[in-house]
Amino acid sequence: MTPKQRNELNRAIAAISAAERGPTSEELASAPRLDFWQPLLDPGAMPLLFGEVTDHPKLGTTTMTSSRLIAIDRKAGWARTISRWYCLDRPFADFEAEAIETCQKSGYDIRSASFEFAPFVPIVDDAKLGNPPRFNGVQK
Template structure:
C-alpha cells in the first residue's frame, strides 16, 4: 500500500473508532457548528455534509462541503467526518420550509422549493445509513488485509 493510501486508511479507521465511541463533551464543545445542513452524495459515491459552518478551524464561517461523512446522529445533534466532529444545527429542510412560508405570506402559492446541489445529490436517511454501513465494512475489510494500518 502506498503511503498516501495508508494515511487515508488510518484516518478512516480512527474516525470510525471515534464515531463508534461517540463524541465527548469536549469534542462537541470544540466542534464547528453546521447550520442548514444537508447530506449529499458526490459523483464517486462519497457522502458529505453541506451547510453553513461557524467556528471551523480552517474555514472560519462559510458555506462548505465536508470531508467524507463517517457517522451522523441527528437526534443527538452531531456528525463525524474523516477529519472532525460537527455539531448539527438546523437542517436544510427548515430553510426550505421557511422559504415556502415566506412565499405564502407574500401571497404566492408555493408548494415546494427545489434546490440544485449539482454536481451532488441530496441523500435520504435510509440510503445514507446503508451507504455509511457499507463504507465502514469496506474499511474494516481493507484494514484486515493491511494490518500495518492502525487506529
C-alpha cells in the same frame, strides 16, 4: 501503499473508532456548528455533508461540503467526518420551509420548493447507505 494513502487510511480508521465511541461533551463543545445541513452523495457515491458552517478551524464561517461522512446521529445532533466532529443545528428541510414561508409572506402563492445540489444527490433515507458508514445511532 504510498505514504499519502497510508495517512488517509489511518485518518479513516481513527475517525471510525471515534464514531463508534461517540463524541465527548468536550469534543462537541469545540466542534464546528453546521446549520441547514444535508447529507449528500458525491458523483463517486461518497457520503459527505453540506451546510453553513461556523467556527470551522480552516474555513471559518461559510457554505461548505465536508470530507467523507463516517457517521451521523440526527437525534443526538452530531456527525463525524474523516477530519472532525460537527454539531448539527437545523437540517436543510428547515431552510426549505423558511424559504416557502418567506415567499408566502411576500404574496407569492408557493407551496413547495426544490433545490438542486448537482452534481450531488441528497441522502433522504440514511438506511439506504448500508454499513459502513453507520447512521442514526452508531453500532459496533
